[in-house]
Amino acid sequence: MTFLYKADLERGAEWGRLFAQKAPELPFHLWPYEGDPASVRYLAAWTPPEDIARRFPNLEILFSVGAGIDQFDMSGLPPELPVVRMTEPGIAAGMVQYVTHAVLGLHRDSRHYARQQQQQIWQARRVRPASACRIGVLGLGMLGRAVLQQLHGLGFPCAGWSRSPHQIDGVECHSACDGLDHFLARSDVLICLLPLTDDTRGILCRALFAQLPRGATLINVGRGGHLVEDDLLAALQDGQLSAAVLDVCNTEPLPAGHPFWRHPDIVITPHVASMTQPDGAVDAVLENLRRHRAGMPLLGLIDRRRGY
Helix, strand or coil: CEEEEECCHHHHHHHHHHHHHHCCCCCEEECCCCCCHHHEEEEEECCCCCCHHHHCCCCCEEEECCCCCCCCCHHHCCCCCCEECCCCHHHHHHHHHHHHHHHHHHHCCHHHHHHHHHCCCCCCCCCCCHHHCCEEEECCCHHHHHHHHHHHHCCCCEEEEECCCCCECCEEEEEHHHHHHHHHHCCCEEEECCCCCCCCCCCECHHHHHCCCCCEEEEECCCHHHECHHHHHHHHHCCCEEEEEECCCCCCCCCCCCCCCCCCCEEECCCCCCCCCHHHHHHHHHHHHHHHHCCCCCCCECCCCCCC
16 A cells, blocks of 8 residues: 655655654655556645556545645546545645735735835825725635635725635625625725636636726736736726736746736736645645545545536
8 A cells, every 4th residue: 555646856755754754654655656556545646647547546545735626637537536635734824924915015005115116216105004905805715714814804804705605704705696796896906716617717807807996906826727818918007907916827937028027017926825835734644544544524525526
């Protein structure tokens, strides 16, 4: 019975050391694996290998090393194979830090003052209270709820939207198509934390931007596929949006010469909003292995019909 890791090798080495400490009875190997493929029962991967059913005929669980699974080609996976997303606490903590930093930077005019510094201009802008800046979060999963809890605690009026109804203390919750229009109309800062599915691909588009208050800002920490890039550039050009913070792009790394690089109202970071921490990740995986052996439900199990 073997556990196989197929992702970043540096982090994989950390996983190996942690497995040796916490589960020495379970053989742990890094990709590529040259042992008996029939012995591989568990696989953790960013992208699984092709023809996984033939390659590993006794595979019992496929773990994503990230919070999402949109990088998986689900059509190539055996329909009965459980697919589990990463649920370790460090993912949520990192996302909360990143989004809070982005929101505060937009709210407190960081870009404006950075430009003034380059021009040696000393000129203050009026400080707005947090209560004057309405936050809207698309996606009310683990990450969306954690972000909303933090921003609500800082005094921002918060709302969230998801496909299904939710209730969150202190947060105005909207759902389904009927609730989206009202949600967008009251969102001065729109934060995308949706999973990437066929339904959400391209959701950040011209039609959606038009429903936001004029001069609204966008923070995309979901996936690059959520954003129609030309529509963002057009919305910034005509003033419907005033700024965007993007941690994800359609093509990563962002190609040289792409208009996002030098746009004065776009902040780019290289997909670093949140990263899985090896210690917490190994604990989460081992807890799921314990649950699997005990016949208990797996934490973070993907619903194939929804795609998340």
